[in-house]
Amino acid sequence: MGRDLLGLGEDGDETEVPAGRPTAERIERLFVGASPRYTRIQVASLARVPQELTERIWRALGFATLPDDTVAFTDADVAVLERVRTMMESGLLDDRTVIRMSRALGQTTARLAQWQAEIMIGAMLDPRPTAHRRGPGGGHGDLAPAAARLREGAGPRLARPSSPPPGPAC
Template identity: 65%
Template sequence: MDRSGRPGADDMRRLILGPSPSYTRRQVAEAAGVPQDLAARVWRALGFATLADDVVAFTDADLAALNRIRDLLDEGLLDERTVIRMARALGRTTARLAQWQAEIMIETLLDPQGRPSDDDLARAMETVTRLLPDFEQTLLHVWRSQLAAAASRLTALADAGDEPVPTRPDLAVGFADLVSFTRVSRELDELALADLIESFESRASDVIAAHDGRLVKTLGDEVLFTAADPPTAAAIALDLVDELRPRGEGPDVRIGLAYGPVLPVMGDVFGTTVNLAARLTSMARPGTIVTDDGMAEGLAGAAGTDLLKLRRRPARGLGVVQPYVLRRADPARRRTQREEKE
């Protein structure tokens, strides 16, 4: 606390991290028996700034983390390159998670429009003290569950192909894009815009998860997702259009779907299939879904879907493509078509 007894940033840091730092970066590396350059690379990969040699900024917990890394290297379980890649994955993901959770808690516990009182800050710290152990345990449980799901997906892809490790697995890729987002964003104040983005991302995330798809990333007015096969991707897209249909005011959504080989890198996906899904999104009208011929072939005979073949058209950087509009099947229309054939 400062001289007035008001809780401050240092108090919150101690509350979350525990005892004050007691090592410089050189001391913590020497104590762990880790080369200075490797320790520096690990901290940078985790997303932490490079500090001067004489700055005391590392704790016993940091020393324990470096000890674990040294043991992994000594036992040959991981090499240095893998350690750095894993550290970077951990750092990037947890940095966003921590920022997101902190913003939610500040919005919940403090008035963002005014300066918090001493009592407000004290109450916030009490709440963090109470919630921190539960958050920590929940984080570990969710991480294990997500790791199990990711490992199961990759194992299934490996079993289905000729290669022992799927370097370019076939996946359905989808982009869901808010229409006229730039215009709408200019008409909203900051809080309303934040609410729009959070609502879009949360509703899209729920639909994708419900069908066992994977939300790869969000880009404000756009979400990128993947699914194991065309029927699953179609179910996600159709439900997204229904769920994200404007309720009074607000932008509509359009979706592009493509099926084919993708390159998974650092949790993201790349390749021609991803680019094609993006191009198809730009072809879609508000409230519609446009697919490529790979999706159309994978949906042939699938229950609950109809495909309308459009004229071939050029897609920037990809040549001429054959798009289709994906819709829910209309039982009445299909019944009429059967009767006409008879």
């Protein structure tokens, strides 16, 4: 038995958790935090930010426009939008600056995600040379088994829309 990467058990307490590779659920919990519980309309309403501005922020971050009834946002999303609203009300930020900062964050995050995906795929490849493939790829195994393992561990989560990262995103 061991602790997860945070040293915590399933409920955030100090209970022991099984040692070994973390599950897709555990990795998601470490990166995303709490499960989504709000629609895009609810998160805008709770943060008291106009729906049109929240949609522009999500687009600038690179997120798809979600149907009104899709639950994809967390309390962290509400908190970020509340901070944005507070900075706008104080005159520190205007709409244009918020959108430009969101776009910069979205593009940087997309590059980072691509880089991390490449690292994960590289780590999942069979390091043994194969008889049918020798060349610039270093003789690593086929990507198909690695992709299959990735789908088995995180398939449904890869397709689910994500929420903006927690913290002062804008």
